[in-house]
Amino acid sequence: MSLLTLSNVSVRYGRLTAVRGVSFSLAEGEVLFITGPNGAGKSSLLRAIAGVTPPAGGRIDFEGHDITGRAPEDIARLGLSMVPEGRDVFGGLTIEENLLVGTGMHAAERGWRARAASELEAVYATFPILKDRRHAQAGLLSGGQQQMLVIGRALMTNPRLVAIDEPSLGLAPNITDQVYERLIALRAERKLTLLIVEQSSTRAMLVGGRMMLMRGGEILLDGDARALGQSEAMQAAYFGYGEH
């Protein structure tokens, strides 16, 4: 059963069209990498899915709910958690406070405090460094630690799908390895569905799963990450050789 379905979604900023009629669906438990050069519309697509930039056209369904144009908080409450580009930690809040912000959405449910506490322990178990510095201001963390924090924070909302924009941006390769290692482990542990945006396809080929190539606001290729990554079609499409 497909968890997330996009039909003919487009995104516009004024006169500029960033995403042109994108359609795909994502099955439960799948890992999908969206790759493509700068300005391909990857981030705009994620922002549309998360409800930050309402789509100019098309329809987005998540778990059978039409979420097109819904508010970001409503979408988050349905179980779609977004980790935007640039590691948006709340710099003035402590690490623990950062993690707890997202648990409020379950405050109406019975026993949510106990569950939040156990979620917190689970995240700390995944990222022990966060536990060591739990009362430190999040703004003082290093880039890699901040990346772990925002991923942990997304997990605290107990999501079905996590969408991550460029988790490797600005990180040293060995730190990126760590972040991915954790992501893959989490996916197996929690049966998460992952939607990851990366500029290059190297990471997708290492991790495996499904990969799509975006360019000029459209999806050009869609297939198995390892098979696609080695194909010449991928290279040509990425750099746009075919058109010149």
Next chain:
Amino acid sequence: MRQSPALRSLSTPILLSLLLVCFALAAVFAGSRPFNQTIIDIFLQVIFVVGLYTFVGNSGVISFGHIAFACLGGYVAAWTTIKPMLKGGAMPGLPDWLMQTEIPYWASALVAALWAALWAGIFGSVLMRLSGIAASIATFAMLAMVNSIYSNWESVTSATSSVVGIPIVRVIWPYLIAAIIAVFVAWAYSISRHGLALRAARDEPTAAAASGIDIPRARLIAFVLSGGIMGAGGALYAHSIGIVTPDTFYLGLTFTTLSMLVVGGMSTLSGAVLGVLILSTLIQVLRWLEAGVQIGTSTFALPGGVQEIALGAVMIVILMFRPTGIMGNKELNLPMAGSEKAGRQGPEPQTTNKE
């Protein structure tokens, strides 16, 4: 034969001036004193709003402080035109030479413009380094500062009590001419090299700074010019009613002026002028209703304050549904001048004959 864009945009101030002339003629033909005064108020308001537009429209920085320059101008009129014997009683602290000065109203307006422009230069050289919200709040502080000084400097401003005895000018023409001059000055500035640079900086600050535009300096030029217009307007305002107090030129006038600019459209000269004409008409109707209308045997009157409440409501509604104002980004143009935005990329203007 193609006209240059700058010359083509000349149709905007001409059309606006003709519109003002129509109002003046209406007043002459109506021949009623109160109506005459209403039209004078409209022309004064045109000067204020056009003055504010010269800075806000071109720089994109909201100023709450421009009425301070009108205040400076209004008191220049009091200092230079009241009969010396009257001045001594109300403002004993004036220096001797100023005490003896008695100049005609038009000269006082000119001196007021220079005086206000001087202070706009002094304040502006500090304020223009700020941008965005901090700049807006600082202009508000400037207004409060000027008001606080003029409300307390008993010996030269008579503090909060009214300064009376300013010669009253009741004919309509000086105000019309001043309003038309203000319109042409604002137009000439907005198509000048400095005006174009400032507009570029407003729309694309990074690109403008990268291409060598000194944004604080460009803003300062607009600030000084608009301060001068406000100063002249303030002096004429004083001559229209014969009295000044610091609170004449404070929050109330700031609100009216800003609302007219917002409703008309902040980024165009036509918006500034039309905003005045439209809102002034509304204000007149409301004033008339506040004064009471005879319906049959009973008099129907709105309570005082409805005027400002309605003005505020109109302003909020316009901001909600049409944040760029009634005119949006368009200037009033002759149909043949086409739909292009006036004077955006025009070369420096040829000297056009002003009034």
Next chain:
Amino acid sequence: MGSLLQVVFDALALGSLYALAALGIALIFGVMRLVNFAHGDVIAFCVFALLWPSTDAVAVVFAGNLPWFLLIPLVLAVGAALSVLSELVVFRRFRRANPATMMIASFALGFVIRYFLLMLYSSRPKSISLLPALSQPIEIFGARIPLLQLITILVTIAVLFGLTAFLRRTRFGLEMRAAAENFTMARMLGVRANRVIMGAFALSGALAGAIALILGSQTGTANITMGANVMLMAFIATVIGGMGSLAGAVIAGFLLGSIATVMQVILPPDARAFRDAFVYGAVILVLIFRPQGLLSARGAKERV
């Protein structure tokens, strides 16, 4: 000694007023980037809510006759209600507008409130006696301090502690602090935008109510423009404190209060009337050198 203590108390009392007002401005700015020009008029509205509408010169006290334990909550509630109402009716529609547009809209709203008061009560200042028991002086170390001044300071300290506890210890406070730092990110974590913004408006309005009580008992008059001066100082405090920083706003509020009080003492008698003008001038000068505010260093941002 006694006179020095008097200056300290004056500074603290004036600073308290500015700090409370600045907090009300900064709370709303933090969550929605709105410089709320209507805040001063909300303050005035709270005072007038105690009077029966009439355009006579003598105030007809109405709710003002209530005992203090009913009066205080009533005024705070009036402020909160008006503030929330302004968000529901006006500001909600400006969520996607730029800050300049919102600022002008709030300016217009302030005028609507002010002239609504004028319509009901006329523009003449009215004398009222609010909590008269507070005007008698008490003696501390040889200084005669008006009881009201002492209470103002204590109430402000209590409010600051209460607000700090609220922001640091409660779920809602956490969401509000997160939203103030990065509103979109907070929403992506399921924080409800409307709830947080309404909360900020309610708190800000209640603070306006507190200021109204202090100003009303201090001056003994109700005037439709009474909030304007405090609001302006509050704006300046929020700018100096680094826009949106609550701690910065409070510290800057006390700083302004101290500067004004000290100027009152050291300026020659002729120049004292221009105290506020000097303060505004000093602030404009400060802004040239630190346009981002005096206290806007990283990390100083959230400590309430």
